[in-house]
Each structure stands twice: as C-alpha cells, then as structure tokens.
Amino acid sequence: MTAQTGRATHSHVALYAALVNAVVIFFLSLYPFTGWAYSGRPFFEFLSYPLPFYFRFFDNAANVLIYIPYGFSLALLLLPRWHSFLLAIFVASLTSIGVEFLQEFLPMRVASNLDVLCNLAGACLGATLAVSPLFRRQWHHLKQWRRRHFADHSAVDYGLLLLGLWFITQLNPAMPLFGVVAYPQGLPQPYVSPLDNPRLFLFLVEAGGAMANMLAACLFMTSLLQQKVDRFKSILLLLAGIWFCKMLAAGVLLKPFALFQWINPHLVTGLTAGFLLLWFFAGRSRLVQTITAILALLLAQFAATLWPLSEVQSDFLSLFRWPYGHLLNMSALLDFLSDLWPAAALVCLLLSCYQQLNPSQIKQ
Template identity: 55%
Template sequence: MANAQRSHVAQYTALITFVVIVFSSFYPFTDWVYSGQPLLEFVSYPLPYYFRLFDNAVNFLIYLPLGFALALTCRHRLWGWLLAVVLSVLVSFLVEFGQQFLPMRVSSNLDMLYNMAGAVLGATLAVSPGFRRVWHSVWQRRQRYFRHESMADYAVVLIVVWFVTQLDPSIPLFGVVVRPIGLPQPFISPMANPMLFLLLVEAGGVMLNLTAFLLFITTFLASRRYTARAITIALVLAWFLKVLAAGTLLKPMAFFEWINQYVMTGLSAGFLLVWLVTRFGQKLQAVVALLALLGTQALVALWPLARSDADMLSLFRWHYGHLANMNALVAFLSQLWPYAACVVLAGLLWQSAGSKQPQA
C-alpha cells in the first residue's frame, strides 16, 4: 500500500485529461480574433443560451475524469474534493474565456455548468467510500502486475492513452500509415516495384507498432508469468475497440476499413517477433521496444501518400461537427504517444543502469 500511495498515476491522468480538454476546445488553434464584445458577457447569458444535447453530454463527461483524478491527488478527502472542484471550474472558465477569440467556437455559461457538474460528480465518486475501495483494488492490481519503479506509473497511463488512439476506425489496427481513398497519388518509389514498397512500409509499420506496444507492456510487468495474459488482453481489447468504433462510426460499406491483407501480414510478423523477444529479459524487451518505436517514425517519414481528411470523413456516418475534432485529437495522441513512450523506456533503462553502478 505504501508504494501505491507514492504513485503519481492520478496526477498524470489529470494532466493528460487537461491536455485533451485544451486540445479539443481550441483545435485547430488558428484564426484567433477579438469580436469586440465584453470579455465576460458570456457569464451572464440567459439560460439556456446555446443548447445541443451532444455538446452538453461531452461537456459533462470530459470533466468527470478530470474531477476524479484531481480529487485523488490529495490524501485528505475534503481537501481533495475542494481542490478538484476549484481547479476544474478554473479550467472550464479559462477554456470558455479563450473560446471567445475563435469564430468557430461558442462561449457558454451552460457549458461551464455542465463542466462543473461532471467535475463534481467525478470528485464525489473519487472520495466516496465505495469508489475508494474500488480504487484501492485497482492500485492493488497495479502493484501486483506492474513493476514498482516510478516509470511504471507513466507506463500505465500511456498504455491507457494508446487504447484511446485506436478509437479512429479509419486508421488500420496497429497501423501508423493510412492508404488514402480517392484518386491515385503519384510518388517516387525507391524500389522497382512501387506496390511492393507500399506493402512493406504499411505492413512494416503495423509490425513495428504491434511489437513496440506489446513489448512496452511486457517491459513493465512485475513477473514474466503475466506476459501471455497481458498480451492476450491487449490484443483482444485493441480488436474490440476497433470493432466498436467501426460499428458505431463507419458506414456499413466501410466497416472493415481498419483491416486488410497488409495489416494481417504485419500483425503476424509482429506477433512472431514479440514471441521471440519475450523469451529474453525485460531490459532487452525495453531496448527492442525503443528501437521499434523509432522504426515506426522512420516508416511514417518514408510513407509517400498524403491522407485527405475530407475524403476520410466521407467514410463516417456520424454527422456531428465534433467528429473532425475527435479524429484530430486521436491523431494528436497517436503522434505524441511514440515520443512519450520513448522517453519512458529511456528513463527506465537509465534507472536500471544507475541502480547497477557500484556505490562510492
């Protein structure tokens, strides 16, 4: 329990949730302009000034984990609850204040009320005795299945974030590049067979991404006996999220957009590579995961085809304007994840090397 109390997963979760809120609220961060209206006028708008059911649901749900995580950053329940509510309200106010300078956004006091309601519910759940017991059970599992190094806290949060990156069903399963739809795009191939070049890059990206993610998980496991279980859960959950997202968001004719023969080839090769590497120690697994992450970025740089967001959105049947923002958020997290994972793996290797140095 002592190790669990010193863990910083709640702080990291709150930070990531804050980043998600800021990104989704201000994307695409362009066309800033001052309308000339009083800056605090939105606070006194008559209710409901601007009402959309989807907007209200999102405003409520996105602040729920923020309030929950912030409340857990403080050991004292009352102070934790107050801290979560005050900081969440402050974040909500600053977001609505800033949206006044974006022509495509609407500053709304109703949004602030829904934000506050979500934060209050999240904070209340976090400090309630029932959820405290649930959270304690979660921490026990974290302590049981993952290593006790401080880097493991970062790893646990990044593992959850990776699954969020799979919520765009137009991106292939474990894919790092996307074949665009529409007219063929001319490109210069470094190989005599351009189709073989595309196959190798697409399948290679899937192989390296699968290898990097699974080895990232196994590197931080507390015992090798959990390896098969962790890999199985990760693969099943990734597949389930893709199927769920495709069934919810894509048109029927595009349901299998996230899987093809190149993806299957990459998954097969990656699974074989993971099976071989996990025969060795966790230090080697961390090194291979780090190299695989760097390899995915190299293949992204080699990919010659450009994805058109307008064409890709035509695959979706969800007509809410937030769809573009959601996909942009997923793309942002997908681009950020490899670098964050590299930092965590490098930090773990640095800690391992330092712990083996002889004492003076």
Template identity: 30%
Template sequence: MQRDQSAAYPLALLYAALIAYASLFPFTGWRDQGIVPWAYLWAPLPQYWTRFDVGGNLLGYMPLGFLWTLAWLTGRPRWRAAVWASLAAALQSLVLECLQSYLPLRVASNLDLALNAAGGATGALAALALDRLGVMARWQRFRAAWFVRESRGALVLLMLWPVGLLFPPPVAFGLGQVLERLERVLAEWLQDTPWTGRLPLRDMDLQPLLPGAEAVCVALGALVPCLLAYTVVQRRWPRALMAASALLVGVLVSALSAGLSYGPLYAWSWISRPVEWGLLSAVGAVLVLIRLPARACVGLLILALVVQLAVLNAAPQSPYFAATLQSWERGRFIHFNGLAQWVGWLWPFGALAYLASRMGRTGYGARRQWT
C-alpha cells in the same frame, strides 16, 4: 496513494489539455468584442439548448474531477482532494469560457460553466466514494503485485495507444507516419521566404509499401504495446494477459474506427493478407519473448519503434487514405477535433522519449525498474 507513483496525475493533465483543445478548436479568428471576457457570467441563461449539450457539458468534466481527486488523495482528511479537484475543474471551465468570448465559432455560456462545474464535482465525489469503499486500495495492491515500482509512464502510454488508433492509420497499427505531411507543412510555412531553398530535399520519391514491408509494419506496430507492457510487468502470466489485452483492444478499436469511417459493413475491411501475416507474426513474437528480461525488452522496443518509423515514413500516404482524411476533417465522425490524429502521429515519438528518459536514469530506482 502517492502522486509521484500514480498514473492519475499525468492522465489528469492530459485530460485537461484535451478539454482545452476541444473547447478552443479551431483556434482561429480571435477578436475583441469590446466587452470583458467574463460578461457571460451575468448574462441571461441561453434560450436554446439540447439534451446533448447538457449531457456533454456535464459528462465531459466528470473524468477531470475524478482524475484530479485520485491524483491528490495523498493525506488526511481525504475530502480535501475532492474539494480541490472540484475547484480545479470549475476554474478551468471559467477560464475556457472567458477565452471562448474571443472566438467567433464559440459562445461563452454561464449554463455551460455551471454544468461543467457540476460534472467536475460529481466526478470528484465518485472518486472519493470509491476510495471510501476500498476500491483504490485494492487497485494499489493489484498494481504493486503486477507492475514494477515506477510504471506510470508506460501505463499512460498504453492507455493512449488505442486513442491513436481511433483515427484510421494508413497501415494497420502504423502510428507515426509524419514525414510527408511534415515536409508539406514546412514548405507552406517557408513559402516566399529566404529559407525556401534551404529545405532538405529527398533524393527520390517515396515509394508505396510492398506487401512484405506492410506486414513488417503491422507486426511491429502490434508488438510495440506488448513489449511496452513487458518492460513494467515481470511475471509470465500477467505479461501474457497484458499482451493479449493489448492485441484485442488494438483489433477492436481498429474495427470500430473503420466501421465509423466507412460504414458498419466495412468494419473489417482493413484486414488484408499482409495484415493477417503481420498479426500472426506479432502473436508468435509475443509468445517467444514472454520470458525476456525487462531490460532487454526496452532495447528491443526501441529497435522496433525505430524500424517501424523508418519503414512507414519511407512510404507516401495513399490516395484512399487521403480521402479518408478529408472525410474526417469534414467532421463525419466525432474524433475530438483531430486530437486522435495528433495522438497517432506523436505516440511513437513519445514512447521513444519515455524509454530514453528511463534508460538515462541511474541509481537504485532505475536498477529496480529494468531488472
């Protein structure tokens, strides 16, 4: 398994960043306690702990060890990948626990370090066992048969897309509505500074989306992951299966998010008439475009992302959605301390950057990717 072709390497980096985010959130109140940050290593074991704490620390690092091992399975002996992955997970936990010594809302713990290291080693051993059983080789053959040579960027984006939907968007599948919040944040940052009067002002207030515009946003939002899959899958039936899987996952994750945010009785409350029309339009477009060449899918995907972002950011956040944000920010639902919201905000822009980078490449590799 070559690292430059494997999606495990960027996924390991992203998961390591997720762990760092969750371990250091909310990143405020840094202070020096007058002790070395690694003093927790020889402190007595914590007197109070729960099964959830033990399980969370153990299970939280297992994917990290698993992904690092897959990313480094490049040579012989292959057990070295598991060793390096275990050490990388333990080192990250050591550094993060030291940094937690400077945060008032965090407690550095030698027990947490031991559990994190054990979780990383367990994940590494699981990856090594799957490789010995031939599972990784079968996955490589499957990937070579279904996807173009350099597809890891698209695969990582497809895996992150449902994460962005975990935080309920203001419009179904409407990721990337950032304009109003960005304006508010800039105004707060520049308040009482000479730059306050230089902020660009809109000519008119943002207007709520009409039902037709909402249906367009839903259709484009549901179509985007399908088109992204079409850019790295060339045969018709694999394309159909990928598109159907993306739409099904999107609907189920949206229902899960609504159910956990408002209660199980409201899991399907997000499906309105515009949403129904948007989903039906997306399904029709998926079928019509199933034979479209990958290069044409790239251009159409960029157009869909730009149009959806333009329409979505021309509308304000609804008061109902603002109330949802407040309930989430109070911690009613475990959402990675706001990380899912960040993924939802940034995912469309990351997809545009990825597509621009792929189109900007020249030579044989680029021709092979988009033919």
C-alpha cells in the same frame, strides 16, 4: 519502494493524468486555433446569459463526460480527501471558465454558461468518485493487484497511464489496426519509389510499420509486468481489447461499407510477423523487452516518415456518419495524441531502462 515514495509516485501520476486531461480539454475546445478576433462584447458576458443557452444534447453530454476523469485525477492530488475535492472543483471551475472566455475570441465557437455548468457537473461527479469510501476500498484492491503483477518502479506507473492513452489513440477506426498509414481514396496516386518495384516498397513500408507498431505496443505493456507467466495472457488480452475497441468505434462511427476497408494483405502480413516476433521476445527479460520496444517504436516512426502517399482529410471524413464539425475535432485530437504518444512512450521506456539498470538508486 517505501510508502512515502509510493504516495509521491501516485501523486505524480495523478498530476500527469490531470495535465493530459487539461491538454485534451483545451485542444477540443479551441481547435483549430485560427480566426482569433475580439467581438467587442463585454468580457465574461456569457456567465449571465439566460439558461438554457445554445443547448445541444451531444455537446452538453460531451462537456459532462470529458470533465469526469479531469475531476477524478485532480481529487487524487491532496490529502485529506475533502481538500482534494475542493481543489478539484476550484481548478475545474477555473479551467472551464478560462476555456469559455477564450472561445469568445473564436468566431466558430460559442461561449456558454451552460457549458460551464455541464463541466462542473462532470468534475463534481469525478471528484466524488475519487474521494468516496467505495473508491478507497477499490483503490486499495487495485494497488494490491498492481504490486502483484507489475514491477516496483515509478516508470511502470507512468507506463500504465500511457497505455490507457494509447487505447484512446486507437479509437479512430479509419486508421488500420497497428497501422502507421491509411489509404486515401483514389489510389494509386503518383509518387517516387526508392525501389524499382513500387508495389514492393509499399508492401515493405506498410507491413513493416504494422509489425513494428504491434511489437512496440505489446512489448511496452509486457515490459511493465513483473511475472513472466502474466506476459502471454496480457498479450492476448491487449490484442482482444484493441480489436474490440476498433470494431466498437467502427460500428458507432463508420458507414457500413467502410467497417473492414482498412484490412489488406500488407497489414495482415505485418501483423502476423509482429505476432511471431512478439511471442519470441515476450519470453526474454524485462530489460531485453524494454530495449526491443524502443527499437520497434523508432522503426515504426521511421516507416511512417517513408510512407509516400498523402492523406486527404475530406476522403477520410466521407467514411464516417457523424456530423462534420465533431468529426473534425475528434480526428484532430486523435492525430495530436497519436503524434504525442511515441515521444512520451520513448521517454518512459528510457526511464524504465535506467531504473532496471540502477535498482539500488530507485529503492529506498
């Protein structure tokens, strides 16, 4: 891959990261997208409200934090650096003002100039980090690390971005580890089983889904690696990392009695089978891993469609100790990203297959 191709790929990854951030921002700001109505007040009146207007520490802190990666990714789009910084601030300003303007038409939302200022503070912080000399030095070391350990394909860059997004989707502690299903309260509930033994059917669906999810996620990561020696270490790091994220999210969000409620024999059996299969396929070629990850991803989605028990949103929210409104937004966002991730991962894996089968058309 030439230097010019590398810069183009880096720019594309930064652009896609910025787009993902924008989608998250609009989703969190406008969910549940219902009740649209014009209040009759002048447009953009919120910009002249006396400060502070509608101050809530959690909301304002979230408004700062969510714009840090947005400003960071926007500031990586252009050279020279100060052009990128100005672009990041300009686009973040338009995004923030546009979101607050749309919130004027939602009765459950409050348009606020303080939110705009918090958003710009986060974008400035992210953009400053991106253009700082310290980051440039760290970015150089990061690129060297990426070249040493990962394959030299653009699909790998997109895969690393999607891997980070996958970790975000796992921050819902009510969803089992690598599980495609979660038990609602009050089981069992009536359902029609395609097998004579309904307990066996539930076991096959839940254990098979957990096995396929684990296999798909881990092989998605190992198929990006260049050296075989890195694969088994990366599997252990990913499993330890996702366990830590689950436990951290559970400790912060869930009530104490619900910390380990998602653990059951079906899930443990599926994860054990998935780990054994993973250890076998991790020793195969990158192409075999990529194809296996595609099949496992499709199997996991198929298992999710077979799950016969409906979720009850109020039951799940009762496990948490956060305010209802914040939980509803967070849960909706994670569900949205969880639904989006398999399709994006499938496209990335197919692109990786193409680049592995046609290396002469990728390298220049």
